[in-house]
Amino acid sequence: MKVVITGAAGFVAPYVARALRASVPGVVIVGATRSGEAAAEFDDAIAFDLNDPRSIEAAIEHARPTHVLHLAGVAAPQQASADPQTAWRVNTLGTLALGRTLFETVPDAIFLNAGSGAAYGDSAKRFRSLDEEVAFAPADEYGATKAAADLGLGVFARRGLKVVRLRPFNQTGPGQTVEYAIPAFAAQIAAIERGEQEPVVKVGNLDAERDFCDVADIAKAYALAMIASSEDRIPPGRAYNLCSGRGVVMRAALDMLLSMSEVRIETQLDPARMRPSDIPRMVGDPARARAELGWQAMTPLDETLRAVLEAFRDKSLSSNRP
Numbered sequence: 001m002k003v004v005i006t007g008a009a010g011f012v013a014p015y016v017a018r019a020l021r022a023s024v025p026g027v028v029i030v031g032a033t034r035s036g037e038a039a040a041e042f043d044d045a046i047a048f049d050l051n052d053p054r055s056i057e058a059a060i061e062h063a064r065p066t067h068v069l070h071l072a073g074v075a076a077p078q079q080a081s082a083d084p085q086t087a088w089r090v091n092t093l094g095t096l097a098l099g100r101t102l103f104e105t106v107p108d109a110i111f112l113n114a115g116s117g118a119a120y121g122d123s124a125k126r127f128r129s130l131d132e133e134v135a136f137a138p139a140d141e142y143g144a145t146k147a148a149a150d151l152g153l154g155v156f157a158r159r160g161l162k163v164v165r166l167r168p169f170n171q172t173g174p175g176q177t178v179e180y181a182i183p184a185f186a187a188q189i190a191a192i193e194r195g196e197q198e199p200v201v202k203v204g205n206l207d208a209e210r211d212f213c214d215v216a217d218i219a220k221a222y223a224l225a226m227i228a229s230s231e232d233r234i235p236p237g238r239a240y241n242l243c244s245g246r247g248v249v250m251r252a253a254l255d256m257l258l259s260m261s262e263v264r265i266e267t268q269l270d271p272a273r274m275r276p277s278d279i280p281r282m283v284g285d286p287a288r289a290r291a292e293l294g295w296q297a298m299t300p301l302d303e304t305l306r307a308v309l310e311a312f313r314d315k316s317l318s319s320n321r322p
Helices: 014-023 053-063 077-082 084-105 117-125 141-158 181-194 216-231 250-259 287-293 301-313
Strands: 003-007 030-031 044-047 067-070 110-114 162-168 170-172 199-202 212-214 237-241 266-269
Touching: 003 014, 003 053, 014 030, 014 216, 030 053, 044 053, 053 084, 067 084, 067 216, 077 084, 077 141, 084 110, 084 141, 110 141, 110 216, 117 141, 117 162, 141 162, 162 216, 170 216, 181 199, 181 250, 181 301, 199 250, 212 216, 212 301, 216 237, 216 287, 237 287, 250 301
Parallel strands: 003 030, 003 067, 030 044, 067 110, 110 162, 162 237, 170 212, 199 266
Antiparallel strands: none
16 A cells, blocks of 8 residues: 655644554655655655646656545635635645546555544534535635535546545644634643743633544544555445544533643633634534444543643654744
8 A cells, every 4th residue: 555645734733644554564665745845653754745737747647546536725714714725725625636636646555534523514503523525615704615625526536537535533632733712722832831931721612512533533533544445345436434423511621621730720712713704513423423433532542631731741752844
């Protein structure tokens, strides 16, 4: 198995590389980044730019992979809202260009696309648990770009592209940036403990309920999907929600983090951290991934939260990866 992982300089890719090595003997992993450089977890690296179709073609022609795991893109909803033109160009058009190029260049290769549970959007207001048959109803620019790419790849599957559509819900772990809620909380707590910040954690909407997984569990799902697709156990275009099936209110997640500190810390609402399109509750149904991939989220949330906090306590472990 030869796997190209796009977005190899990002938060998730090194976890996937480790999961693949643990699951697939002899796997060759190529990291695709804009600079053409990748970390030690990868066997090789190639230059890859979703904004440049010629770069996509050159990368696929050079690597000729058996699998492509597509992680690259505008990953933070705030970024997508701030620069929607780039989000559409990268998350939607770039993803579809990659799928088309893979099919034309290495037609037997398998394309695993990391979409997002955010594509379900407002449907979460009507369904307590979201399975893969629930209609997309994205509520923000990020969700819309991911939904459009997912739907487009579904069309490509009808034309012969061997694609698996993966839809991770919220994931977190050491290395995630402070653009996301859990590391934003943890970074502030660590800074308070070091005396670098007043003992107040600034927060957004704490009433929202979300479905969190540890990033290592999500990485394992990607590895299992690659194995299943290699064994022809997944029909082209099949979609999988990657989620725990359990909701946690953001206030409860913050309380868990605060309980891990001996410092007395208050919270303060920061209007800049509020999202106009915030969905009150978004929880996925992982039944299909459990039945067909043999996957389920295993890491307890408190364990994940502690790992994130410890990473920020030790600045050498914290990362600027998106």
